Amino acid sequence: MFFAKDVRNESIEIYVSFLSDIIEKDNQNFKGLFDVIINNVHSLAVGSKTYNEINPEIFDIVSLLNFYHSAYFKEIDTQAEFDYNQIKKFLEKDAVMNA
């Protein structure tokens, strides 16, 4: 699968772990990291950024979330607190699909 063929893709599970930390332990480091990811997905979804403008280090997760859940991220309010639980569910489902 497109999103599975990459050394970075084992990282989806690690990202799920990061989200668990954010949800259960309010891990601010990971929160900062994920906020960047979410903002990038939103920008892609609304068209204010192109794929080429996404940092290669987070490109996989950003493009994965946008590819499968563009509609959700388009509507996301970037000023409000993000629903990390929802994003975690997305990734868990996407990891299965791309295994």
Place this chain on the structure above:
Amino acid sequence: MDYLSLELNLAQLHRSIQKTKTNKYSDIRKESYQTTLLELYEKLSNEDFSTMSLLEIIDRKKIIDFTFQSIQYLDNSTLTITPFEIIFCLEKILSFWIPQHNYIIVTSLDNNLNSYEINYSLTLKEPIHQLIEDRYGITFGFRLIQIRMPRYYVHDYFANVALYHELGHFVDSKYEVSKKYVISSHIYDQTISPEANGAKMTKRYYHCMEHFADIFASQYIGDSICLSLNYVSHNHSSSETHPATAIRITKVEAFLSGVTTDQLVTDILAQTKILCSHDLEIRFKDLPLDDFDNLIPMEIDTDVDLHSVILAGWKFWRRRPNSLIEKLGKNIVYKIINNLIEKSISNYIIKQNWNN
């Protein structure tokens, strides 16, 4: 996966660590990396896995896997017969395309004749490093890249052109050239599922990666990448992962001749221009073969010449009639060309070191 399996895994890691602990490296970066690995292992072994949740156990498993793989890379780094010369060429290219990188290249020699690979699974995986930093406060200052090559071809510069292709894959992955190109240019088919759309992109992506790597290599070694392809994968038809050899060669030839009518080549060039610090362009020249004719190494003055020597070796071999081959025989001439290429590169390295 449960904590008992994890404890077993850690015991296995302990054994590897004990062997590695006494390794000494002349490269202080490798020493530093090893020291950090040992630190990481200490932290892991001080944890009580039995109290951890499944997610935490999975995390630890990934960290143990990372540690294992790092040890494997460092341990297999065959110091005694490292092919300095080809590694030097690759490092030059790496520094050019990824300035101020923090990579340590380690080499591993394999008995498999087809095992040309640049393994960067530890290099581009930032999340694992972020995880390690969060859990243990440990930061690795460097990233390991493993170059694997057949033991028997250590001094074979005809075969080693494959490493230029492999380096192309690494640069591609670093900047996500192929991936961004394919996903940007994908026309989403609403009549099929997202997974099916993903599947369509996959083959395009794999093929694009191969074309990028071929073109990337040809910047430095010209059409010797085509000669190598014809030799290694002659007449291969298209597969899920690789384009047909004939098509691959066509793309390289289009790039080398500056043809602008090949859409894919044009797109790859444009995409690289946007994403990378440099353009894909010709970075070799045709060196005169007089020195090889006289059985002496070439005097190289520039980095461009460095890679061009390898191309010169190919040209020398293929030049017919060749009085030297008639006199000495093909086997001897093959050895001589490789020796002269290697010595040309080696002398360049030595002179650079001396003059700096």
Place this chain on the structure above:
Amino acid sequence: MYLTQTELKRLINGPTDEPERIIIRPLLDEAQIGKLSVDFRLGTDFLLSFQGRNSAIDSSNNDRQDPSSSFFQETRRHFGDTFLFHSHQTVLCSTLEYIKLPENIFLSLTMRSSYSRLGLSVSAIVEPGYCGCISMELTNVNNNAIKIPVGTRVVQARFYRLEEKMEYLDKQRKYICQVRPEVSLANGDQDLQKLKKIKELRESV
């Protein structure tokens, strides 16, 4: 005729079409060309002998391929790194410099005095027309190990001009255009077949 500094410099630095041109690559320092000889440096590659499963190096048997190679291990050092010559060890190495001699000049290789005083010895003659790094069998006769940086000027070459030219490639050469030390190909000598037959004949009588 023994070549001295002025003539050596003329032949080493001369134009490429000079028929007696002596090629030395790389020549890192002009000061290597002394009044009577040229200094050469220790190269980056070494062959170390070790005791393996076989009881002896059988140089007489040319039915087996490369029996000698199983007694040697290849190793390399970076330029500037040190190499340790153990006491009473013979190491195969080569000069850093790749040379090509014209067909009427040969050279004789000896240790530089500073290193022969430490207990290192070497002796070699390099034929006219030779091309390659010069193979050296360095033996440490000292009771102590000696550590030497790769790139050190360890040997000196004296050059002699002959009255007649000698073509180097007029016969099959075992070692040509070497850039690192190579294991002995003594078992490839054609004479060995004959000697073997002589032995067999004697033993059958």
